[in-house]
Amino acid sequence: MALKIVTDSASDTPKWIIEDYGLHVIPTPVVIDEIDYFDGETLFPEEFYKNLQSGKDIKTYHINSQMFYDNFLPYAKNNDEVIYICFSTGIAGTFNAANIAKAELLEEYPDFDLTIIDSKCASFGFGLVTYYALRMQQNGASKEEIIEAIRWHCNHMEQIFTVKTLDYLLKGGRLSKTSAVAGSLLDIKPIIQVNKEGALESIEKVRGRQKSLKRLVEMVGERGKDLSNQIIGLVHGDDAKTLETVKDMLKNTYGCNDFIENYVGCAIGAHTGPGIIGIIFLNDKSPYLHE
Numbered sequence: 001m002a003l004k005i006v007t008d009s010a011s012d013t014p015k016w017i018i019e020d021y022g023l024h025v026i027p028t029p030v031v032i033d034e035i036d037y038f039d040g041e042t043l044f045p046e047e048f049y050k051n052l053q054s055g056k057d058i059k060t061y062h063i064n065s066q067m068f069y070d071n072f073l074p075y076a077k078n079n080d081e082v083i084y085i086c087f088s089t090g091i092a093g094t095f096n097a098a099n100i101a102k103a104e105l106l107e108e109y110p111d112f113d114l115t116i117i118d119s120k121c122a123s124f125g126f127g128l129v130t131y132y133a134l135r136m137q138q139n140g141a142s143k144e145e146i147i148e149a150i151r152w153h154c155n156h157m158e159q160i161f162t163v164k165t166l167d168y169l170l171k172g173g174r175l176s177k178t179s180a181v182a183g184s185l186l187d188i189k190p191i192i193q194v195n196k197e198g199a200l201e202s203i204e205k206v207r208g209r210q211k212s213l214k215r216l217v218e219m220v221g222e223r224g225k226d227l228s229n230q231i232i233g234l235v236h237g238d239d240a241k242t243l244e245t246v247k248d249m250l251k252n253t254y255g256c257n258d259f260i261e262n263y264v265g266c267a268i269g270a271h272t273g274p275g276i277i278g279i280i281f282l283n284d285k286s287p288y289l290h291e
């Protein structure tokens with residue numbers, strides 16, 4: 001019997017965190033030209049973006065209840081306690097599917113202690129929440145303390161992004177054809193946030209790639225707190241060079257020096273396209289993180 005922290009691959013948690021903490025990451029299904037793959041298991045970011053840019057038909061769907069049942073079953077059998085930090089309900093049906101699986105498991109294993117938390121976050125937004133939870137567990141925090149901290153970090157996590165192309169927002173129905181054509185002609189780059197309901201929301205429009213990156217960095221200063229003393233999450237859609245530029249801007253502007261970087265994975269990347277850049281940070285000083 002042990003306490004296990006689990007998340008899913010939409011969290012874009014870097015491989016080193018998964019390996020260092022033995023983190024269980026449930027893979028998101030991805031369909032490429034009618035063939036099923038699993039994010040982080042049978043499909044990895046470099047290959048995913050090559051497929052995306054080659055024009056292949058790519059779809060994602062949320063982890064279904066049977067997949068959750070199969071992933072949680074070993075823990076139920078072992079009488080482990082589980083905290084599952086879940087992709088936002090504002091973007092996918094993951095949370096509901098996980099709860100269906102939980103109900104089925106409780107019929108067979110009525111003592112199974114499974115806490116499912118809707119992170120209201122996307123990409124490394126809830127990957128960073130998961131990382132903080134793993135660190136607390138390693139430092140001896142109780143299950144109750146970890147759950148309390150997860151909820152606090154989810155509520156105070158800022159996640160802002162900009163995209164390089166409007167094509168994928170158009171394909172995914174998040175942008176009208178008229179707006180996409182006009183936006184492309186004017187070189188408009190939307191600034192997108194994950195809002196308090198956990199949904200992707202376009203909040204500003206900026207002309208030009210460089211101005212959009214500069215605006216992202218400005219927003220970090222407007223929303224963030226104690227930036228030089230917190231971990232800043234940086235994610236990209238197969239554009240590490242631009243991410244390095246953004247990192248330098250954050251270092252020079254706010255004295256940020258602690259970064260965790262990774263790709264934007266399939267769950268978000270399929271709908272935003274290559275070139276997406278995201279910055280993830282806290283808007284308040286965490287009362288739960290102590291070095």
